[in-house]
Amino acid sequence: MTDWTDPDTFAQALEQAETREKGNCFEDFEEGDVIEHGPGLTLTRWGNESWMSQTLNHDPAYWRSDAAEDRGFDEPPIHPDYLTAATLGITVEDLSEKGGYFLGRTDVRFPGTPVYAGTELHVESEVVNTATSSSRPEYGIVSWRTRGRDAETGEVLCSYERTNMIPRREPVATDGGGAAAAEEDGDDGPDLPEEFVTPEGGYFEDFAAALDEAEERDAAVAYRHERGRTQDDVTVASLPLATLNTAKQHHNVDVMSDSPSGDIVTYGDVTRSTALGHARSDERTWREVGFDDEGFHTFVAAGDTVYAFTRVLETEDSVEETSTGSRTSSENDASSDEAGTVTFEHIAFNQNDEPVYSGTRTAEIRKRSN
């Protein structure tokens, strides 16, 4: 009788066996395809607190009832970062489990927030674009529009458009990206303002005053945050798996040793939330509004430390007293008189000062005067 566990026999058996594959390759996606994702999860206080604590997000409104009520919530809600990460996590088995890297995301919005613990998520995605990568023949580039809904009411809680590099079954001929590389060589170098202004505090008025001050000079409102978070087993593997993110990039060292990163890497949403946590620790956040133009520039792996840098782009005080005492309002209205709207650019960087993530964020920031 053959002993299938004899190492030589088993090696032969593995060679002969077909692998029951998981996930999809580039060739499996066609523009217009709609994918209903089978997995779903219940957004729990535990999931929210694990995500938010490990990424250093300590806004009391998401931790304490009195602070939540003060902010107009019924109870500590699910944080938009965890909601976003969970919405994406559920899609991975169908969209990116094969090992493609998360390149970017835009138009991240939360039409149905606040969301409370106990909400069950149901997620669907539509393929909006498929493209050949001119530099990497083994990969294609796919973009999806994803919507995470309240499974009970159908209300959209989180939506965004995301782009990944997705492995091809068959590599294609490319131009190796040479033209783009040659153009980059002609770059004249950095063109930064002479001076950087740092806001004096974290209230809306501090950001507005810093922008006014910068406008008078050749200056930008830009500063770095002190905290860093070194990546460990929890951030690299545990947090993504807790959102049902089965991308092998985060938990299969064996497969990833033969990939562009050469190792497992941190889930993009962990890197992003960590940088945002550092930024939020230096501001009085009222509400998150949305995120655009997010990009992941290089890999973050265990042992790397994630830091953050912020540039303030714009402030808008939606509720201003006019000379006649009436109130003005605009498209970017804050949800409360107690806050104004600020647009930031956040850049996460590593211990070698290399940018790893960047994106713009619109958030409501509490006013000092109230």
Ligand SMILES: CC(C)(COP(=O)(O)OP(=O)(O)OC[C@H]1O[C@@H](n2cnc3c(N)ncnc32)[C@H](O)[C@@H]1OP(=O)(O)O)[C@@H](O)C(=O)NCCC(=O)NCCSC(=O)C[C@H](O)C(=O)O
């Ligand atoms: C992945 C990289 C190593 C690739 O580097 P490089 O070869 O230098 O190319 P580019 O970075 O310029 O990009 C490759 C091609 O993709 C296009 N691109 C890039 N960003 C976008 C975007 N936002 N939208 C559309 N297209 C985009 C470029 O134009 C290039 O096209 P082409 O020239 O035709 O080939 C490097 O990018 C890298 O290291 N990035 C970091 C990736 C990362 O760490 N992501 C987060 C971790 S992975 C993850 O979280 C997975 C997640 O769980 C999931 O399942 O999605």
